[in-house]
Amino acid sequence: MMQTYDAIVIGAGVMGASIAFHLAERGLQTAILERKVTASGATGHSSGLVRMHYDLAAESELTFASYKNYFGNWKERVGGECGFINTGFLQVAKREHEDKLRGNVANQQKIGINTSVISAAEVKKLFPDLVTEHFDYAAYEPDSGYADATLTTNSFLDSAKRNGATLIQNCEVTAIHTTGGKVTGVSTTKGGFDAPIIINAAGPWAKHVAALAGVDVPLVTWTHDVAFLHRPPSLGKFPAVIDDVINCYFRPEGSALILAAGEDESLRGEAPDAEDQTPTPTFVDKLIDAMVQRIPKIEESGLHSIHVGRDGITPDQRSIYSAAGPDGFYLACGLSGTGFKTSPAAGASMVELILDGKPKTVDITPFRFQRFAEGKLIEGEYGYGHIWK
Known part of the structure; x- marks a missing residue:
């Protein structure tokens, strides 16, 4: 019927x-x-980041409206839980992209987003366990973090x-x-x-x-590997980070783990229901090598698990x-x-x-x-x- x-x-x-x-x-x-x-x-x-830094104002508007109207008061607006955790967010930019970083932050401030450009020295003061020698500036959003998709x-x-x-x-x-x-x-x-x-x-x-x-x-389909690393006991607080210098992103996952992934080597064009959930062969080694540049204490860590996600990606x-x-x-x-x-x-x-x-x-x-x-x-x-x- x-x-x-x-x-x-x-x-x-x-x-x-x-x-x-x-x-x-x-x-x-x-x-x-x-x-x-x-x-x-x-x-x-999903890696679940809730951040508002984009190089496109329309995407920043979508994320800001999502944060302000929903993630920030989920129980009242939707009901239930979304698991939002406020860790702060850093967008680390390459030195040659300083003007672009400042331009994007200025656009986001016009929208009303609580964001600013801070120096590497200021990043170090906020998050002492991050190595800051490879960049001069980052965008910082103190209100951002991550949630449970x-x-x-x-x-x-x-x-x-x-x-x-x-x-x-x-x-x-x-x-x-x-x-x-x-x-x-x-x-x-x-x-x-x-x-x-x-x-x-x-x-x-x-x-x-x-x-x-x-x-x-x-x-086309886009396949993305994500790792969960054991958090070193001596590691202090750190935010969610997208790091264009080392081509990866990472964030806390509760108190015991770190979620991390690279921005390259993602596969394209697999069948949407492909059964193979095996990460690319060099994924973990490349990720750890990159992460150690930003958080040396990762050397005290170890791999907890990996998952493989698949989405659709446009040109x-x-x-x-x-x-x-x-x-x-x-x-x-x-x-x-x-x-x-x-x-x-x-x-x-x-x-x-x-x-x-x-x-x-x-x-x-x-x-x-x-x-x-x-x-x-x-x-x-x-x-x-x-x-x-």
Whole structure:
């Protein structure tokens, strides 16, 4: 029997969950269809950084709105837990990028973000265990930190269900139906579902799902290795860090571990359901060599575990938030490894686009799907180059 809803969200990762939360909050009967289980794709392997430093003002606006309106008061706004921990955040820049660092920080300050450029000496004073000889300046956000992507997703979904949404897991979409140029519903491994609004938030599966609607999304899978290291007992406090000098990022993971990953050697083009979860052969050695340059006490550490995550990445490594193809079909995909921290405000903005015709929380029109056909890929105002090498 065909089930009828006001909207269907394909994918129960953090972005799909956020969109479902905001749709249900607006009173739409919403179905969330997930081919496996919640947060089983990129979300479940997210590094969870909550930081606002980007070389694109629109991304900083999304992360700032997400922090200010959601992560900073999660229980009141959403309910449940998101696991946000305030550690502070550092963006370490190469010496030749000082002007770009200052330009980006100035843009972020105009938005209202609590950020500043601080010297290497100031970094050393704040975090004595960090070696600061390799750079002159960093951007510092004292309000930032990290959160738990799975908790965040489940909180969104629990709230959506309290507002009438239905979550259906182990339910793969096999066809998207249209009539007269408009979407009408989907077929799945658990039957048919009718709705005039369908949002593709399928992560690494988004290209496949879009093709079911006749839409060709320029997206490939991107595979990313993340390590958990034992935290040396003598290591003092340190923030979440993106370090362009040593090409890696790291943050505390509770009190006993350190999460760390490199910015290069990520694989492209694997099947979205590839079973191989083996990290690239040189990943750990390269990561440790890099980390020791910034935190020498890492030599006292050891490897706890590794996980391998997979997302969809676009040619400009920026997300797609847009209508596309038949009327009623929308894309919230190609998140390129930055979807978690933007998901609350991006979900709100997507729902405003869908229901009101124009986003109000944050202007997401720079992330329109049409930019690829127009040859207008997104570039940062003070670009550092691609994040993922």
